[in-house]
Amino acid sequence: MRAELTARLNRIAETAGRYSVPGSTLIDVGSDHGLLSVYCLRNDMFERAVLTDINQGPADRSLAAIRENLLEDRAEVMVTDGLSGVPVGDNDVIVIAGMGGNNIRDIIGRFMEDHPEFPSGVRFILQPQKSVPELREWLSDKGFEIKDEDAVYEAGFYYCVLVVEYIGTVTGLSDEEIYYGPRMLEKLDRYPDYRDFLERVFEMRARGDTRLKKVLEERS
Template sequence: MIKLSKRLQTIADYVKRGARVADIGSDHALLPTYLVQSGVCPSAIAGELNAGPFRAAKKQVADAGLQALITVRQGNGLAVVMPGETDTVTIAGMGGNLMSTILEEGYAAGKLDGVTELVLQPNVGEDDVRIWLLEKGWYLSHESILEEDGKIYEVLHAVSRDVQPSASSNETLYEGSFLKLPYDKEVLHRVLLRMGPHLLRQGSPVLTAKWRSEIGKLERIIAQMSASEGTESTLKAEQFRKEISIIEEVLQCLRTEIPSSN
């Protein structure tokens, strides 16, 4: 059986046993190969747009002797999937904006009909994905954050309204009252979308490290802007300072209010 990276293993661990899975942007098809080899999934689709990874995925599946159980298809996003063909969709290793576009186009084309589970790992722009899930009525059931080879990744696990029918529970997830901060509901809502409601409730050194790094990036941008005398740059720098202040206060809240899970 193939061995997955820590990132891919975290994704695999979320996939429901017995689900027919479609891995979009599958690259070398490592994830679907593992899921079928390990008996988690009875079948899988590996979708890949680019010719090189598509050929690598076909070779991976052939080398594993799983051509009868894993279909490798070349195409853009969820175009490789037929409606009702899969129970779980996994997408990993791309920006949140692109991931949301793939999900939206698939949703509009009916490709998510019958899908009850999404496991998503955006490299950046996680808030874009959370916003899409919230707007489309998907329930964000779990989140993980991990560090591997010097990079930090977030994995989001969402289930459909058929599995989690209570819309109010989704709204409550993002209401943020557990953060004892002097902000209105709208600001707290934005904080949870950006930083992750489950991740903030759990707290972890990796989460803190991620947002300390983000503060450092914002400070460097502000320093670069200080050389400019334009009004727009001044306003943008002030916006970034407010953003830093909010992140700092959230991190302080995590230390004082939320016990670490580690």
């Protein structure tokens, strides 16, 4: 099977590949169809992948995709909640994509509880479907740094892709950075379509969110 990726998954794969160094494993949490890992392995972006899913059905789909592509010797599929029991090594790249920001927060939070010594050089590539500002704020409060951010358009919607690293220091984000993203704010003018999309979404959300309303007033 030749793995073709949608724009969203393609951007996630490209981003993950940028942080791959010799020996780093791709850890694909919530792998579902397994397409991301198949693509990254077939294109030799990673030597190895671990695919995890909390549900047996998606894990079976992941395993079928791995087998169809003759990648069994380079990949392992686990049925587990988030990163529980997953061997995470230095410089591994962990993708958590296509799920809500609160679910992503809980997965990373449990990983931190289980690993008081955080492995070094680990990059998280996060693509939350919702609750993006809440996730940014939580990450910042827990000592993570948002190294890069991107937005990718697919089927009428923009998806955020965040590159995050644990630095163990709380740097803090302004309210504007929480909503727009600290790295995205630096380049928002280069993405006018995304900026317009975001501002339409924010206009609606600000009706019930006084913090966001204040951010929008200060920007206007």
